[in-house]
Amino acid sequence: MLYSFLISLVDQFSALNVFRYLTFRTGLSVMSSMIIVFLVGGPFIKFIESHKITGPIRDDGPLGHIIKKTGTPTMGGVVIVVGAVAGYLVSHLRAETIVTRSGIVLILAILAASAVGLIDDWIKVSRERNLGLNKSAKIVGLLVVASGFSIFAMYWAQTSPVIALTRADLPGITLGKVLWVLWAAVLVIATANAVNLTDGLDGLASGSAAIGFSAFVVIGYWIFRHPEIYEVSHALDLAIVAAAMTGACIGFLWWNAPPARIFMGDTGSLAIGTAFAGLALFLETHLLLPVIGALYVLETLSVIIQVGSYRIFGRRVFRMAPIHHHFELVGWPETTVLIRMWIINGICVAIALGVFYADFIGLDAAAVADLAAFRCLL
Numbered sequence: 001m002l003y004s005f006l007i008s009l010v011d012q013f014s015a016l017n018v019f020r021y022l023t024f025r026t027g028l029s030v031m032s033s034m035i036i037v038f039l040v041g042g043p044f045i046k047f048i049e050s051h052k053i054t055g056p057i058r059d060d061g062p063l064g065h066i067i068k069k070t071g072t073p074t075m076g077g078v079v080i081v082v083g084a085v086a087g088y089l090v091s092h093l094r095a096e097t098i099v100t101r102s103g104i105v106l107i108l109a110i111l112a113a114s115a116v117g118l119i120d121d122w123i124k125v126s127r128e129r130n131l132g133l134n135k136s137a138k139i140v141g142l143l144v145v146a147s148g149f150s151i152f153a154m155y156w157a158q159t160s161p162v163i164a165l166t167r168a169d170l171p172g173i174t175l176g177k178v179l180w181v182l183w184a185a186v187l188v189i190a191t192a193n194a195v196n197l198t199d200g201l202d203g204l205a206s207g208s209a210a211i212g213f214s215a216f217v218v219i220g221y222w223i224f225r226h227p228e229i230y231e232v233s234h235a236l237d238l239a240i241v242a243a244a245m246t247g248a249c250i251g252f253l254w255w256n257a258p259p260a261r262i263f264m265g266d267t268g269s270l271a272i273g274t275a276f277a278g279l280a281l282f283l284e285t286h287l288l289l290p291v292i293g294a295l296y297v298l299e300t301l302s303v304i305i306q307v308g309s310y311r312i313f314g315r316r317v318f319r320m321a322p323i324h325h326h327f328e329l330v331g332w333p334e335t336t337v338l339i340r341m342w343i344i345n346g347i348c349v350a351i352a353l354g355v356f357y358a359d360f361i362g363l364d365a366a367a368v369a370d371l372a373a374f375r376c377l378l
Contacts, residue, residue, distance in 0.1 A: 025091040026217060029240045030247035033087025037079050037251025045255065045262050048073035053125050062320065062328050072260060075121045077268020079255075080206075080248045081114045084275075087244035100234035101157040106241050106278040109149035113192060113274035116141035117266030132266065139189070142270070146188035149278060150181040157282070160231060164284040166359040168231045171287075184281050191289070192273030194296035197303055199269040201324050202258035203338055208295050208345045209272045210249035215292050215349045216242035216279045219356055223283060229363060231284070238282050245275050258334055288356065294348035295341060299323060 048054070054071050085107060092099055119141070120132035133141065153159050154177050161180035163173040175183060199205035220239025223230040232238075249272070255261050264272075273296075280289035290297050302323035309317045318326040327337045 026239055026243045029087045029091040029243040032090040033083045033244045033247035034251040036086050037083035037248050041255040044079050073262045074265040075267050076262040077264040080252050080268045081271050083248035084244040087247055091240050100237040102234040102282050103237040105152045105157050110271045110275050112145040114267050114271035117270035121265040121267050142189045146185040150184035163286050165287040166356045168284050188277040191277040192270045194300045195273035196269040197322050198296050198299045202260035203256050206249045206253045206256045207342050210246050211345050211349050212292050213242045213246040288352050291352040295345040
């Protein structure tokens with residue numbers, strides 16, 4: 001209603017033309033999801049506290065975490081997902097806007113992944129233990145989500161069966177549809193677990209996710225503006241999904257910054273990881289994802305190295321893994337670890353965007369013309 005009212009005033013106030021721009025929907029998605037999470041976060045925390053829905057702190061973290069953070073509400077990922085979905089829907093209130101197949105598949109995958117995480121978190125809370133779903137059950141749940149997403153992305157949303165860095169032509173590795181589905185499923189599961197490992201420090205996962213999703217907003221919008229180069233369908237709608245996730249993570253960070261008043265739990269971390277993988281797959285930036293999510297790669301590698309070293313050599317490389325716990329035990333304050341991790345993440349995101357743009361400007365006008373002509377012949 002408000003949107004229609006503002007549109008009716010465009011003829012009298014030219015500045016309101018901004019509400020007609022398709023790209024305005026991206027900003028609207030960010031702001032609406034952020035405000036929704038910010039406003040809903042407080043009442044949600046009070047509800048969780050009043051019903052004593054507080055999960056146990058991981059026993060694989062520093063002792064100080066168990067002492068200081070026990071009793072903090074969990075399952076805050078519910079607020080992130082609700083805010084993101086609401087932000088996405090708000091951006092489509094205009095009658096002329098189109099909800100795309102890619103957007104629908106990705107939103108449903110985020111909801112499904114969060115449902116798996118919610119079950120895991122609820123078991124931890126209800127049974128008052130650190131273990132929620134056992135490893136097999138959690139993997140099966142994620143496998144169902146990842147497989148469903150991959151199949152619908154390929155056969156319903158009609159994404160390209162390629163492995164790409166910045167566009168389908170680079171490096172130009174074409175897979176069959178079945179192989180691409182398998183590749184996509186592995187990428188979703190791996191990314192979801194990587195984000196889950198990173199979520200062990202107040203504000204680390206939510207803050208780094210906001211930075212990473214903002215990169216996909218830029219990439220999605222850029223692809224949308226240059227259809228003569230990129231073969232991605234629904235790029236603007238995917239940018240809006242990324243924008244909604246960005247705003248939701250920023251809004252959640254208000255409540256999750258140290259000392260955190262609520263944790264996102266697996267409900268949030270699995271949803272965020274699935275969103276990252278889905279955006280990379282749809283926007284054909286699969287090989288750029290490890291750079292955008294370099295922090296998650298670092299955290300995962302630290303765990304792999306720690307476990308491998310202990311099993312093979314009987315000794316640990318780090319004082320504790322994931323690596324953010326190592327730095328805490330070295331003596332860094334929690335906020336110092338957090339900010340430095342954000343800096344590393346921001347630098348890697350900047351590098352990823354630099355690689356993406358460098359590839360774009362490397363295509364001269366003649367190459368673009370040849371590429372467009374070639375695709376017309378296909």
